[in-house]
Amino acid sequence: MSEKILTKTVAMPSDTNPNGDIFGGWLLSQMDVAGGILAKSEASGRVATVAIDSMKFLLPVKVGDTVTCYGSISKRGRTSISVKLRVTAQSLNNNIPKDVTSGTFVYVAIDLEGNPRPLPQ
Secondary structure, eight states: OOOOEEEEEEEEEGGBBSSSSSSSSHHHHHHHHHHHHHHHHHHOOEEEEEEEEEEOOSSOOTTTTTEEEEEEEEEOOOSEEEEEEEEEEEEEOOOEEEEHHHHHHEEEOOTTTOOOOOOOO
């Protein structure tokens, strides 16, 4: 499956760490939301995050940067979906987006009680 834009947002001052850069946990949560959107669509319903197989921070994100999350399905199991995510940041001063982090998130399809359910065919 080809990579597509899942979310786009602006990094705000409230999202900074003590060094003034955007907190890594904020980026991780943006990725989880983006991956969940794609997984929910693929699962035709509820999903839950069960793992982050890998995560790499490449460059810092600054306040005011436009952060874009791209994703694609990398693996489908009976109940689980692995989503490969890539995040870029684009500053106000430079129109060229730079890769800032990437990772693979795993989601499981769940029913109304929160139990794993098979993915649709």
